[in-house]
Structure formats: C-alpha cells, structure tokens
Amino acid sequence: xxxxxxxxxxxxLANVSVATASxxxxxxxxxxxxxxxxxxxxxEQLGYDKANRTERSREHSGLIGLITSDYNGRFALPLLxxxxxxxxxxxxxxxxxxxxxxxALEKSHIDRLAVHGVDGLIVVGDTTNSxxxxxxQTTMGLPVIYAYDPSRDPNDCSIICDNIGAGAxxxxxxxxxxxRYIAVIAGPEDFQAAKDRVLGAQRTFILYDFQPIAILFDAxxxxxxxxxxxxxxxxxxxxxxxxxxxxxxxxxxxxGLRSIGKRVPQDVAxxxxxNWFIFAANAHPTxxxxxxxxxxxxxxxxxxxxxxxAGRPHHGVTSIECPMIVRESTEPRRHTALxxxxxxxxxKTS
Amino acid sequence: xxxxxxxxxxxxLANVSVATASxxxxxxxxxxxxxxxxxxxxxEQLGYDKANRTERSREHSGLIGLITSDYNGRFALPLLxxxxxxxxxxxxxxxxxxxxxxxALEKSHIDRLAVHGVDGLIVVGDTTNSxxxxxxQTTMGLPVIYAYDPSRDPNDCSIICDNIGAGAxxxxxxxxxxxRYIAVIAGPEDFQAAKDRVLGAQRTFILYDFQPIAILFDAxxxxxxxxxxxxxxxxxxxxxxxxxxxxxxxxxxxxGLRSIGKRVPQDVAxxxxxNWFIFAANAHPTxxxxxxxxxxxxxxxxxxxxxxxAGRPHHGVTSIECPMIVRESTEPRRHTALxxxxxxxxxKTS
Numbered sequence: 001x002x003x004x005x006x007x008x009x010x011x012x013l014a015n016v017s018v019a020t021a022s023x024x025x026x027x028x029x030x031x032x033x034x035x036x037x038x039x040x041x042x043x044e045q046l047g048y049d050k051a052n053r054t055e056r057s058r059e060h061s062g063l064i065g066l067i068t069s070d071y072n073g074r075f076a077l078p079l080l081x082x083x084x085x086x087x088x089x090x091x092x093x094x095x096x097x098x099x100x101x102x103x104a105l106e107k108s109h110i111d112r113l114a115v116h117g118v119d120g121l122i123v124v125g126d127t128t129n130s131x132x133x134x135x136x137q138t139t140m141g142l143p144v145i146y147a148y149d150p151s152r153d154p155n156d157c158s159i160i161c162d163n164i165g166a167g168a169x170x171x172x173x174x175x176x177x178x179x180r181y182i183a184v185i186a187g188p189e190d191f192q193a194a195k196d197r198v199l200g201a202q203r204t205f206i207l208y209d210f211q212p213i214a215i216l217f218d219a220x221x222x223x224x225x226x227x228x229x230x231x232x233x234x235x236x237x238x239x240x241x242x243x244x245x246x247x248x249x250x251x252x253x254x255x256g257l258r259s260i261g262k263r264v265p266q267d268v269a270x271x272x273x274x275n276w277f278i279f280a281a282n283a284h285p286t287x288x289x290x291x292x293x294x295x296x297x298x299x300x301x302x303x304x305x306x307x308x309x310a311g312r313p314h315h316g317v318t319s320i321e322c323p324m325i326v327r328e329s330t331e332p333r334r335h336t337a338l339x340x341x342x343x344x345x346x347x348k349t350s
Numbered sequence: 351x352x353x354x355x356x357x358x359x360x361x362x363l364a365n366v367s368v369a370t371a372s373x374x375x376x377x378x379x380x381x382x383x384x385x386x387x388x389x390x391x392x393x394e395q396l397g398y399d400k401a402n403r404t405e406r407s408r409e410h411s412g413l414i415g416l417i418t419s420d421y422n423g424r425f426a427l428p429l430l431x432x433x434x435x436x437x438x439x440x441x442x443x444x445x446x447x448x449x450x451x452x453x454a455l456e457k458s459h460i461d462r463l464a465v466h467g468v469d470g471l472i473v474v475g476d477t478t479n480s481x482x483x484x485x486x487q488t489t490m491g492l493p494v495i496y497a498y499d500p501s502r503d504p505n506d507c508s509i510i511c512d513n514i515g516a517g518a519x520x521x522x523x524x525x526x527x528x529x530r531y532i533a534v535i536a537g538p539e540d541f542q543a544a545k546d547r548v549l550g551a552q553r554t555f556i557l558y559d560f561q562p563i564a565i566l567f568d569a570x571x572x573x574x575x576x577x578x579x580x581x582x583x584x585x586x587x588x589x590x591x592x593x594x595x596x597x598x599x600x601x602x603x604x605x606g607l608r609s610i611g612k613r614v615p616q617d618v619a620x621x622x623x624x625n626w627f628i629f630a631a632n633a634h635p636t637x638x639x640x641x642x643x644x645x646x647x648x649x650x651x652x653x654x655x656x657x658x659x660a661g662r663p664h665h666g667v668t669s670i671e672c673p674m675i676v677r678e679s680t681e682p683r684r685h686t687a688l689x690x691x692x693x694x695x696x697x698k699t700s
Contacts, residue, residue: 076423116413
C-alpha cells in the first residue's frame with residue numbers, strides 16, 4: 001500500500017486540504033503546530049513520506065530545477081549563473097527548463113523534475129508582474145522560490161528588483177547634478193516595473209517638493225523613446241533631464257533629442273534602466289542606467305532555497321537593490337574608464 | 351561484480367580503447383562490424399550494458415540534456431525552445447545546464463545528467479568556432495549533438511549556421527540592387543563566423559568579377575562599425591554599400607555614415623547579421639540582416655538526437671541556411687509592414 005499512497009490520502013486522513021498537507025510536510029508555511037502534527041502523523045501512518053521520496057527521487061539529489069518563462073534568455077541565463085555560483089559551493093547543480101509562460105508546460109516540467117528527484121525549484125519570470133503561486137499538487141511539497149516575478153501569495157518566498165528604490169534614486173541623482181526640469185518616459189502602464197519605478201520617482205519629487213514636467217507611459221521601445229523625447233521638447237523647451245524606464249527607451253530618447261538639436265548630456269541628461277550591456281555601454285553617449293542585479297537575484301534565490309532545504313524557509317518578498325551605473329549620458333566624459341564600465345553611484349540618502 | 355563493471359573493463363576484455371568501446375556500445379560511429387561484435391560480446395559477458403543502465407538511469411528517461419557555454423542566453427534559450435518543440439512531439443523534455451565554456455564544469459554537469467538518466471546531450475556553443483569533442487569517458491556512450499559550435503571530430507554530429515552561404519548571398523543581393531562599390535566590415539579575424547561570411551562574400555565577388563573596396567576586421571561592436579564606416583568614406587567617397595558581419599557593427603556603421611552626411615540607404619546601403627530583433631528591427635532605419643535560425647538549429651539538433659536514440663545516428667556537419675531579412679537599410683521604405691518584420695529575400699542563384 002505505501003508505494004501507492006498519495007498526498008491526497010495523507011490529507012484525507014489528517015482532515016486537511018491537499019495544500020495544507022503539502023505545506024505541513026515541507027515546513028514551508030506557517031501553519032498551526034497542531035495541524036502540522038496531524039499531517040506528519042498521518043504521513044507516518046501511511047508510510048507516505050518515505051514511500052514518496054524513495055519512489056520519486058534519491059534523497060538530496062543535489063539538483064535544483066529552474067523553470068523560466070523568459071524566451072530570449074536575457075534574465076534566465078544570468079540568473080542561472082548566479083544560482084550556480086551559490087549552489088556550487090554546497091555541491092548542488094541547477095537544471096533549467098523553459099515554460100514560455102504556459103501554465104500547462106510549467107506543470108509538466110515540474111512533474112518531470114520532481115520524478116527525477118530535484119530538491120527544490122526556482123521559478124523565473126521576465127515581466128516583474130506578480131504571478132499565481134504554483135499549485136501545491138504540482139510542487140508536491142518541494143520548496144519553491146519565485147525570482148523576478150513575485151508570487152501573489154505573500155507567504156511564498158519571492159526575490160525581486162527594488163524598482164521603487166531605483167526610481168527614487170534616479171530623480172535624487174538628477175536633482176543632485178542640478179537638473180530642475182525632469183520628465184519620465186515609461187514603458188507600458190500594466191508592467192509592475194513601470195509602476196514601481198514611477199512610484200519611486202514620485203516619492204523623490206514629493207520629498208524635494210518638485211513637480212515633474214511629464215510622466216508618459218507607452219512601450220518598451222526605441223521608437224517610443226524617440227517620439228516621446230521630441231514631443232517633450234516641443235511642449236517644454238526648457239526640459240533638462242529625462243528618466244527613461246529602459247535602455248531601449250533611453251537610446252530612442254537620445255536619438256530624438258539629437259534630431260532636434262539637443263545635446264546629451266549638456267542640454268538634456270538621460271538615464272536608462274537595465275544596464276543591458278550591449279545597449280547601455282555601446283551607446284553613444286554611453287548610458288547612465290540601473291543594473292537589475294540579476295546574478296545577485298539568482299544567488300539569493302539559491303541561498304533561500306538551500307535555507308528552506310535546511311528547514312529554515314523564508315517568506316514574503318525580498319527586494320534586491322539595483323545599483324546606478326553613471327556613464328556619459330548624464331555626466332560629460334572625464335576619463336576613459338567611465339566610457340563602458342561606468343561607476344556605481346553612491347546614494348546620498350536611503 | 352556486474353554492478354561495479356566499468357566501460358574500461360569492457361574495453362580491456364574486447365582489447366580496444368575506451369573511446370572505441372563507448373562508440374561501439376552506442377552505435378554512434380562507424381567502426382568495423384568485427385570490433386563492434388567484440389565490444390558487445392565483452393559487455394554482455396560482463397553484464398555491463400544492463401548494469402550500467404540500471405544503475406544510472408531508467409531506460410529512456412525522456413530527458414535530453416543541453417549544456418551551454420552561452421552566458422547571456424542569446425543563443426541558448428532560442429535553441430532550447432527549438433529543441434523543445436521537436437522533443438515535445440515525442441514526449442521528451444529538455445534540461446539546460448550552463449558550463450560557461452569551462453571544460454571541468456562541462457564534465458561535472460554531464461556526469462550529473464548521466465547519473466540522473468538523460469537519454470542524450472546537445473552541446474551549445476556561442477562562438478561558431480570548432481571545439482574539442484567531449485571525452486567518451488565523460489559521455490559514457492550517450493549520443494551527443496554539437497550545436498552552433500561544431501566538434502573538431504568530423505565523425506561527430508554538428509549543426510551550424512551556413513555563414514558561407516550568407517556571405518555569398520549578401521554580396522549577390524547588393525549587386526542585384528545596383529550597388530558597385532562594396533566594403534565589408536567584419537568582426538575579429540579569429541571567429542569562424544567572420545572567416546566564413548568573408549569567404550562567402552569573396553566567392554560572389556569572384557563569381558561576378560568584382561573587387562571589394564575593402565575588407566576590415568576588428569571587433570563585434572558598434573564603436574568599430576562607426577569608426578570603420580567613417581574611415582571607408584574618407585578613403586573611398588564613392589562607396590555605396592557596406593556588408594557588416596553583425597547587427598551591432600551595422601548600427602555603428604549607420605551612425606558613422608550619418609555623422610559625415612551620408613544617407614542610408616540612398617547613398618550607402620547597409621546589411622547586418624544575426625537579426626537580433628532588438629537591434630535590427632528597432633534600428634533607424636530598420637536593418638536588413640541575416641537570421642541565424644537558432645530555433646531551427648535547436649529543432650534539427652533534437653531531431654538528430656532522437657534519430658541517434660532510434661539507432662540511426664547522423665555524422666558530420668549540417669549547415670542550416672540563414673535567411674536574409676530585407677528592411678529599410680538597403681531598400682527605401684515602401685510599406686509599413688516592412689518596417690520591423692522585414693521580408694525574406696528570395697535568392698536568384700543558389
């Protein structure tokens with residue numbers, strides 16, 4: 001019997017839901033000690049835990065599964081690299097599978113990984129928007145960390161970029177270098193990253209009692225950056241700084257400003273976002289921008305997963321700071337070392 | 351005894367090298383029928399094949415391992431996607447591990463994958479340069495397909511981009527649209543992709559009895575494209591076309607040409623390479639370029655691996671055609687659909 005016991009059997013015997021049984025067995029959530037005891041007792045009675053682990057895995061396979069919905073790999077590979085650095089130190093390795101954001105594929109990939117004995121999962125998004133948590137019947141008690149796109153369940157463990165902090169820092173920096181007529185060119189309004197960076201910017205505007213010239217939402221594209229910058233100068237000829245919410249938008253904005261005779265950074269300072277090297281460091285001028293610190297997110301996700309495996313699970317959303325990299329689009333070239341690598345901006349307030 | 355039998359024991363009994371024993375057991379290489387019989391007999395005598403498979407895997411786990419040395423995911427993720435499309439149809443799934451081009455990590459990843467029962471391997475490069483084949487003691491008889499970077503062993507199965515064909519087509523197209531003073535701006539001379547694209551271009555120059563104005567090698571960067579384009583116009587004011595070996599170089603070339611008053615494409619037509627969407631389709635003008643067809647490479651690699659698993663291994667290097675995508679940098683805008691998606695150029699000769 002024990003080899004055919006399912007989580008549902010355990011839940012039934014303990015008189016709890018499958019989700020609660022899964023959480024109790026995995027120690028991944030705060031549930032009452034009484035419920036946890038009931039579930040553990042039921043599992044023991046049915047021989048569930050042992051049978052289940054023997055059936056589907058070697059104990060501590062040393063493998064961690066990453067499931068990504070990122071198609072072009074821009075987030076998934078740096079995050080995988082970060083996770084590997086941390087996992088390697090404890091003799092774990094990471095396997096990545098691609099779900100293209102399709103829940104059915106995500107579920108079937110996790111089933112495969114569970115059958116082949118991974119110890120835990122890192123779910124990697126590419127939008128910054130919150131996502132539904134995985135079904136406990138899918139994860140079958142495996143610990144899960146959500147990276148880049150947080151889980152909607154506040155008890156889950158999620159690691160994200162501190163986009164609010166980045167937005168606040170961008171405006172603080174522009175004010176510090178003496179800019180007073182500042183606009184924001186954002187991406188689409190339905191991206192959490194856009195909302196959060198704008199929210200952070202607004203906080204600094206309020207703190208210093210400044211009004212932004214305009215905050216414009218549209219697309220994550222160079223074309224939008226170009227069009228928006230031209231529009232802004234037309235309506236506000238005294239504009240002296242633009243905070244762009246992506247490096248693509250920033251490159252477009254630089255192009256738009258130049259097409260109407262404005263110099264960057266002398267007339268208008270421009271900040272980007274993402275520190276996507278090929279865009280930001282190869283631009284002309286090179287772009288001041290925020291680094292999303294994806295490798296650090298990967299390292300942190302791996303560490304939190306190892307902690308969960310060691311019985312010390314984390315809960316809630318952890319924000320990783322995005323350092324600001326200063327390059328020529330906000331400060332005229334002073335020395336060549338600045339050109340591509342840039343320097344990290346030291347915050348005055350925090 | 352059988353559970354401790356190693357491939358080396360089988361090789362010793364059959365009086366062949368470990369590499370030959372591995373190839374014979376896996377049917378992955380052309381070796382004499384006599385040798386193959388000797389190895390299979392030795393394996394049977396020692397109970398090797400069965401013991402080995404039982405120990406390290408379920409038979410046909412349905413899992414394929416991808417090992418990539420690509421850090422930023424630009425090649426690895428689209429290739430993974432292509433492989434998944436093909437594998438999904440036969441109920442296989444793909445796991446990706448990142449080796450950062452470090453042979454020791456590559457070996458340890460393959461060991462992990464073999465222990466966890468993958469059926470075969472796809473090794474993904476990111477340079478186009480040929481690479482040493484994996485040690486048979488590492489692959490332990492698993493079939494291997496090399497993608498993007500070919501194996502140096504001509505008996506291995508490798509899938510690459512047809513860079514020679516792309517170079518030939520670029521020049522043919524420029525001649526067809528009436529350009530006569532054509533230069534090539536290449537990347538670093540030690541990249542096979544640069545050598546092959548230049549070789550293809552030279553073949554068309556010879557075929558049509560034309561001399562290129564110049565062929566300049568240096569870096570895969572916008573900065574180099576800009577500098578090279580300015581240099582070319584300075585020395586050859588009648589220049590009317592540039593074939594650039596990457597989209598980044600092409601974007602730099604467009605910038606350089608504009609900075610000295612040349613219009614693209616009216617004065618100088620510019621072609622890029624890679625069809626890296628964010629670069630090529632967001633450029634101004636949008637870039638005519640070659641698509642590396644990475645997803646098709648992934649699909650083909652997966653199909654060839656499934657063929658090997660079914661006892662029909664492929665050998666040698668298979669080149670996948672890179673379609674040319676025509677956009678505004680070579681042909682003035684005629685209709686809006688051309689702007690970002692472009693159209694595939696139909697070859698006149700082949």
